[in-house]
Amino acid sequence: MPRETIAEFGLEHLQILDDTGKLDAKLEPKLDDAHLLEIYRYMMLARESDKRMLNLQRQGRIGTFGPSTGQEAIAVTTALAMNDEDWLVGAFRELGARLVRGETLLGNLLLYNGCEEGNAVLPAEKRVLPINIIVASQNLQAVGLGYAMKHQGDKGAVVSFMGDGATSEGDFHEALNFASVWRAPVIFISQNNQWAISVPREKQMHSQTIAQKGIAYDMPCIQVDGNDVLAMHVAVTEALDRAHAGEGPTLIEAVTYRLMMHTTADDPRKYRSEEEENEWWEKEPIKRFRGYLEKKGLWDDKREEALLAELKAQIDTDVKEFESRTDFKVDAPFDYVYAEEPAEIAQQRTEFLESIGKEANHG
Amino acid sequence: MPRETIAEFGLEHLQILDDTGKLDAKLEPKLDDAHLLEIYRYMMLARESDKRMLNLQRQGRIGTFGPSTGQEAIAVTTALAMNDEDWLVGAFRELGARLVRGETLLGNLLLYNGCEEGNAVLPAEKRVLPINIIVASQNLQAVGLGYAMKHQGDKGAVVSFMGDGATSEGDFHEALNFASVWRAPVIFISQNNQWAISVPREKQMHSQTIAQKGIAYDMPCIQVDGNDVLAMHVAVTEALDRAHAGEGPTLIEAVTYRLMMHTTADDPRKYRSEEEENEWWEKEPIKRFRGYLEKKGLWDDKREEALLAELKAQIDTDVKEFESRTDFKVDAPFDYVYAEEPAEIAQQRTEFLESIGKEANHG
């Protein structure tokens, strides 16, 4: 065997509803109206929640958080394509998916107010891991969950989200390799929003796509227009079907854009232009999907108005509840170091409570 | 853009002299006789050194080491294709390359006897890093060296060796990504010897080749018969030419086989069969290359005998020198923690020297 091509790999891109509203009818998934409307509702809820949180943050009522504005189609469509038995593993920019899976804005407000209570809103049975901040590290947990499911004869799958920058970490690589060797039912979704804080995709990687990184593991991989609800639905459903059928992992690159700042501590004007942002506002997912619903006769201004009012009321309730919470146990950190409290920690708790002039109360 | 192939990647395999001795004359590199004979000599030196070291280890005269028997073509051919300004970064199974670059068996004996002196034989100017045991971590150092060369306007390149198992580590991925983004002049050579201790390639990765992992970084990549000196020479030379010309990194998968134990602490009979080993003995590089030399009229039994005698003498000299060394400074570890000795360490040195009944001597 001399100099000879021994393998060839192709890479596909999927888009169904383009940014001008043009639909590829052959590829259009058959989603019932209720499902379509639910997607729209949750995208809007995520978007409106971002706005409110930004407001609260600017007033100092919560701490730093990372908005997901512009990326809602990926998180929401995916979460609504999943079964309840499927695990959701996120980074920190999938608010829409969390809301779909039962997290509340209240939980998020608590979390972004620096309260661990925010991660204690959903019971473990709901299979939604808390946000993961160590970039890419969550992917390995997703593989472990996936292996456990397979091992326990559980039919579910795991969806693991990350950003584009996350693909540079060693943990990304180790996770994809483990998943492929173990045939673990994990769908890795890289939200390629073009930026990792101030670093553009082309300084993050030399490859033209993230999807092609799947080839390194002989893992099915595809690049999808992440601002296109229909394409996301099709790609995720295919991957979930494969995972549920025991056919192993998939890598999805969902192309999108981080329309706002990285987190509220960041100022994008330091490193990118308003023009670039404006171009991407033209392609953002909610407007595009609303056009699709309108063409289907499922949406109009009146319904939009009603939805906005409803969401505002829902958000108001959570914010009010958040602001009225006073039941924060000041010595809670001592409670959760270990299942059983070691003597040293008990003593430190006493020391602490005495220092703030309270009685020891091991509640 | 609907469901559409947006990229295609091909993967090549290179073999010039096959394991039956058949030569692809169109691909045959034009190497002068001296170069060919040097390759043979260093492969034999590495092979004979392995035998002697194994002997010494079995007698307890040195500690654990990992033989490179069967993989000599990769290390030797590569090192002889490099320039003196090129950096050699190894793992721990490239004895042949080290010998080419000026390391002696003496240095290796010292090292495998647990003496740091073994890493102090070559001056830094020789551009050969000491062996690297933390699997895959050396690849990042190679990238740093490569960047530094580029930055300093140095024309050289870096060759970084690793195994097949090494490709699973996060550091492998980070190194290839950094190298591709920085266009660093680094040639990554994965010696795919089919095993990582007891773990076979197919449990290490799901991909059929290691070479295809380069696609993840849009990095030129190729699979080479690593037991074929001629193919190795061609592949490495191409990669070095690209690197020297400022065209960035390359990934080479060199297919070979670890004919002996992982290290002297390992027993392959626990996990693989003698038959498998015997099959690969048929493909081993030295015999194959000797056949090529013989056909060219460059080699015969007499020359073989002379070479063996010469190598034995050379090895004997090093072993004798090694066994006669007595100038080991017992408190040397205190000397090299920092450039300047902190008070605490000076005190601990005194404590140590007193404990062994010697005077403090900060020589």
Next chain:
Amino acid sequence: MAKLNMVQAINLGMKQEMANDDSVIMLGEDVGVDGGVFRVTDGLQEIYGEDRVMDTPLAESGIVGASIGMALAGLKPVAEMQFSGFSYLAIHQMEGHAARYRSRSQGVWTCPMVLRMPYGGGVRALEHHSESREVLWAHNPGLKVVIPSTPRNARALIVAAIRDPDPVVFMEPKHSYRAFKEEVPEAEEVLPIGKARVVQEGSDLTVIAWGAAMRTVQKAAKAFGEKTGKSIEIIDLLTISPMDTETIVASVKKTGRCVIVQEAVRSFGPASEIIARINDHALMYLEAPVARVTGFDVVTPNFFREKMYVPTVERISDALNQTLDF
């Protein structure tokens, strides 16, 4: 009762726990067919299959990160790092996740897993194969750090570690793997994590140690006791974190003198924490400074010079002398 070495004893404990509890699974580099490079998992794959005793790809963060996911899903992973020297590739998973899930979620999530690793000197191997860096784990609340010293306590502690509801770093002194045998009962034995053990009572001086140093301490103490007639109390720490202050303090209050023997480099080692706790609770009982016999503050030398680094009977005897003579 059979006489087992530490490798066999840990193997026995794990084998029995795998039989007791289907959710226990083992993973790591070469832990399957090969039974681990030290044979600690020998034979387990044959009994429990490839699904429960898994050879993983060569990636420490991968092994630990996947174990965390398994633990979150209700399995009880026992992951092996081939040598502690390579476990640092996974510190971010342990510090960042395993140690934190309980706190992060106020108890909604927990991470019961064991991270096993051989550590310390004694095998004439290459660089990175001889370090003692238990502090890198112990300084992280949320993790427990356990170090056995004999076959019997190793077996009883590995069982406790597997059953523990929190993540346990289980460091195995590889020098003691095959150094000696001990009667280990076939029937279940469990030792509590977080309790030190007084292995020899005495009244003149307390020696505290753990891991492979215990044997050196016992040798030194025996010779010293015979020569001087002094009565030495010996404490085997067994758990590094959370540390059993009570046993340490009670002993030092009784003896007034203390020598700590650790294989780790001196500065910022476990001995410093023990001294700090003696300072907190028994300072006024001290009749001499607490002595530290430790590895020196150097890069742990390769095996040719290992002996100069690791605490010896001589260095321990010197410290006993000095502390008693103070």
Next chain:
Amino acid sequence: MAKLNMVQAINLGMKQEMANDDSVIMLGEDVGVDGGVFRVTDGLQEIYGEDRVMDTPLAESGIVGASIGMALAGLKPVAEMQFSGFSYLAIHQMEGHAARYRSRSQGVWTCPMVLRMPYGGGVRALEHHSESREVLWAHNPGLKVVIPSTPRNARALIVAAIRDPDPVVFMEPKHSYRAFKEEVPEAEEVLPIGKARVVQEGSDLTVIAWGAAMRTVQKAAKAFGEKTGKSIEIIDLLTISPMDTETIVASVKKTGRCVIVQEAVRSFGPASEIIARINDHALMYLEAPVARVTGFDVVTPNFFREKMYVPTVERISDALNQTLDF
């Protein structure tokens, strides 16, 4: 002389060293155009170009491993970890290589590099953004660990770190980044690594601290001194490792009483090592146990409860009282 905050002061030191020495280069996540998320490298890329101030891919081991290679090749890399909470992904590179090259090769290879990282509480950010784990670095011989406390010493120490022939972990107390300004001379200033500083002389009690805790200590000591008339000596450690035992011991011999304030979790923290050294050299001078005011042994809480974790003026005052009253 200009009044600078710590961010500006470190920036000044690095800018001048880049001008002095072509081989100094900076790399890390967002250190280029963005000037670092805390703006410590602000403006440097504009002056020195993308080749010397490099935005790297998002990979900590990559940043550190590549820096080691650069150092081996004769450059002087100054690498930034965006937060110390993410530096653990690179411990194996520092423990396994940077700290060892000199020893490994008996001086043939050296690894002069600086690993900068903001650490500690104070920025109301998410998890992993508030820890103090200096011990994870300090317990590795071969590494130096430096922690400045004011703009002026930060500038003088970053210059020393860059010029140091060995690898330096430079931990920047992010709470002090913008908390206050200080006169910082434009002309070069260098402080020696390995020397603590007596910032206030006193005779009744020694307080030892470093980093952001220094300010809290100074506040507490001032109020306490005014109220009680006690004379308090304050030592700013500045270098955690190798530690300046001499300055500590001299002070404690003089005062006989000592309080150590550390933001790290208590167990296995730097304070324990300080106590161990006092034990070694000044035990018989102690009139009271050395007190530790520290972060508690808990998973560092998110910012809502950060105040309960970080040493406060009140807790320091309590410790001063108790130690003086003992």
